[in-house]
Amino acid sequence: MLQKSRKITFILAIISAIIGVMLTVQLRSSLDPVHKESRSIAELRASLQKELEKHKNLLADISKYNQLYYQYETALSEDESLSVMKEELARNRKMGGMVAVEGPGIILNIVDQVYDEHVMDEHVPAPVIGGYTIDDEDLRWLVNILFANGAKAVSINGHRLIATTAIRNVGDVIQIDTRTVQPPYEMKALGEPEVLLSALKLEGVEEYFQLSNKHVIAEKQDNLMIPANTEERRIRFMKTVKEKGDS
């Protein structure tokens, strides 16, 4: 009898201790939800990085203009400052895409998929029945991928794209600015070849153009020449802001 009741006491003691602990934990955790602050920290870090990037860019711009100013000031003769001005003009024209540029890059050829009846190659997918043709948005999409991955200059069928270039379906053909381009399309992009090629893979460009029975052949080039934009552009509406605005 005595033995048994001791046992009961012991068990009871343990159980109540456990209950006590559980109760407390329960209370505590329901009273005190976990804070989520790490997210805002990450966001803040991102915006700080953005500002720092801008800072760097601004400094680079300032030093560039400082240099230009210095060159103007130290020019000994009219001719010398004139040549400084010409240099500056050439630099700006280059930036605007009015001058041909060269360097490493890739060439993209969008060609019709060739189907050989006799060769059963499992790597060649079956033709897509009723696939659609390439339209302007497809080209814009591809160009955008190239630029987003650091392409410095892009041309389609020899037509250099600049800030105001429109790519648009006109009837059945695609028009770039005022020029019509016909398939097969050949795109040239200046930039890190490796980066551009892996970006094309990542975005699924090959698979996408497969839908219209097209095959994209991408080639690395060590020295690529991209022509200048030759379109004549008259400026009629915009003018340089001389005074500091509100923005």
Next chain:
Amino acid sequence: MNRRNKFHVYLTIVTFCTGFLVATSIETTKLMRKERMNDQLFQQETQLNERILAEKEQNRHLENQLLDLQRQVGKVEEAMATRKAEAAEILSQLEAARMQAGVVAVEGPGIVVTMQDSQHAASSPDITNYIVHEHDVRLVVNELRLAGAEAISINGQRLVSNSSIRCIGPTIIVNGVKSAAPFVVSAIGDPETLEGALNLPGGVLQTLQDFVQIDVAKLNAIQLPAFVGDAKSKHS
């Protein structure tokens, strides 16, 4: 028997309390640690905020400095132009090239297109139909270019010859700078032509209007900022 019963009750209470105490002390130490961590996080956050503010302030100064410099350079160039006819010729070319390259702020008449996710988006079963996608923005930009826009900016980022427009989640990335909706596309050009191009029957505005909130405003004068960061040898 009675006594032993009482003893059981006491023991229960005492052990209960012990358990409570143990748990409380454990929790308290944990909580203190967490609080300390929260404190650290909070400090970190304030520090970050302060740094961002300082950086922004500094950037504003730098922007002003850059504008001053540009003005100084402009004055020198103009002085040269008045002295020599050849310089005047080059200067006008230079100014045009600068504007087209997007390295100077420009102003002129134009339109502002504001795009926003539709208000029906939340209630619609097919949400993706009612939010603004990157190709919608590209479509508008393309149409504006076609209509002869001379300069375009999206959310304050000037489009230059190698700009890209990307969407990641609800944000848009132009020139590597992220910004959120609403997406404001500003373009300088003939306001009538620009608006007309968007308003064509079956055109961009009609197509998009059913899905997203899109507003077009003609303005007599808008200012577009310069593209910043051209000096880091973007072009070979």
